[in-house]
Amino acid sequence: MRKEYRRDPLWPVLVEVVKRDPAYEEHKIRVRDEILPEKPDITPEELSKLLSIPVGEALVILDELRITVEEVKEELSKPLPRPVYEHVAIGGTFDEIHYGHLMLILMALRLGRRVLIGVTTDEFVKRLDKEHEVKSYAERVEGLRRELEKRGWVERCKIIPLSDPYGPTVEDPSIEVLVTSPFTHFRGVEINELRVKRGLKPLRIVVCPLVVAEDGKPLSSTRIAKGEISLDGKSIRGLRHPDHQKDYEYQDSG
Numbered sequence: 001m002r003k004e005y006r007r008d009p010l011w012p013v014l015v016e017v018v019k020r021d022p023a024y025e026e027h028k029i030r031v032r033d034e035i036l037p038e039k040p041d042i043t044p045e046e047l048s049k050l051l052s053i054p055v056g057e058a059l060v061i062l063d064e065l066r067i068t069v070e071e072v073k074e075e076l077s078k079p080l081p082r083p084v085y086e087h088v089a090i091g092g093t094f095d096e097i098h099y100g101h102l103m104l105i106l107m108a109l110r111l112g113r114r115v116l117i118g119v120t121t122d123e124f125v126k127r128l129d130k131e132h133e134v135k136s137y138a139e140r141v142e143g144l145r146r147e148l149e150k151r152g153w154v155e156r157c158k159i160i161p162l163s164d165p166y167g168p169t170v171e172d173p174s175i176e177v178l179v180t181s182p183f184t185h186f187r188g189v190e191i192n193e194l195r196v197k198r199g200l201k202p203l204r205i206v207v208c209p210l211v212v213a214e215d216g217k218p219l220s221s222t223r224i225a226k227g228e229i230s231l232d233g234k235s236i237r238g239l240r241h242p243d244h245q246k247d248y249e250y251q252d253s254g
Contacts, residue, residue, distance in 0.1 A: 005059065018060040027051055028061050032182045032207060036065060041216035065182060067209035069219065069233040072099045072106075076151075080109055085204075088112030088177040089169050091162050093120045094144045095134050095221040098231045100181075100211040102147075107208050108179045109153060116175065118162030119144065132225035137161065169203065170194040177204045 005011055018024060035042060035050065042050075047058035067075075088108045094101055094117075108115040120128070122137045135143070141159055148154040160167070169175055169191045178188045188205035195202055211219045213233030223229050227236050 006063075014056050015060050015063075018057045021057070024057065024061075027053060027057065028064065031061050032065055033185060036182050036210060040066075040210060040212065040218050065207075065209055067103065067211055069099045069211065069213070072103045072211055075106060076102060083109070083111060083113045085112045085176045087114050087116065087172075087174045088179060089116040089118065089167075089175050089203075090179045091118035091120070091165075091167060091169075093125060093128070093130075093134060093221065094140050096224045096231060097143055097147045098211075098219050098221065098224060099233065100219045101144075102151075103211050104179060104181065104208045105148075105153065105157070107206065108177075109156060111177050111179070111206065113156065115153075115157045116168070117144070117157055117159045118167040119159055121161045121163045124163050130222065132222050134221075166191055166194065171198065171200070173200055175203060177206060179206045179208055181208055182210050 030051070031047065035047070039046075042062070044055050044058040044062055047053070047062065048055045051058070088111045090104055090108050092101065092104070105115065105117070108117075119137065119141055125134050125137075134140075144159060145154065148157050165187055169178055178191060180188050185205065185207050188203065192202040192205070211233075213219045213223070213229045213235070215229070215235055217223070219229065219233045224231060229235055
């Protein structure tokens with residue numbers, strides 16, 4: 001569902017007023033790091049009660065941290081801007097390529113001239129204890145490469161195997177930015193701590209909005225594999241399913 005409230009002429013005014021509040025960033029960080037991982041489909045009304053904040057502020061926070069498939073499609077239709085950085089990194093399992101992956105890659109391409117994409121190896125996938133069978137590394141890389149070629153992105157992207165949560169981001173001084181999902185922002189913090197210990201400059205951590213299916217829950221390869229939703233987030237079964245924290249470990253997201 002499109003965010004119809006954005007069409008309200010007073011929406012930009014609300015956003016401006018809310019973001020002036022000194023507590024806004026603190027509230028947003030708490031939602032990103034603590035609340036969304038536990039309840040990704042939380043409503044503005046629920047968030048308002050939980051944090052004791054106005055519904056308008058809750059709406060602005062969730063608008064910034066979540067994005068629908070239709071909005072991703074709209075973003076994909078826009079021309080890429082001139083990158084500000086030279087080298088940006090992302091990582092994930094990339095099992096079934098869906099709009100969550102595409103938004104992650106798009107954000108990286110908007111930021112960097114070159115994008116390093118770490119794809120989890122078969123051995124690493126086993127350690128992640130996924131709740132569905134994951135394609136082989138070779139199959140996942142081939143599917144990712146086909147998608148990059150189809151969208152004209154392949155020349156700017158380099159795919160490498162990722163055998164641990166950090167990859168070259170903890171040792172490569174040329175990498176300037178790491179794009180994460182809201183659920184993997186903590187990993188970026190860990191990476192920067194390791195870089196500093198090694199005498200490297202910390203990365204800029206950019207959090208990609210959480211891409212949600214039409215039921216308001218995260219779009220993930222696990223949900224697609226289980227037959228809950230389609231690649232574009234449409235509900236396939238009419239049953240409600242419990243949230244699975246493991247589904248969220250990589251929005252890139254695996």
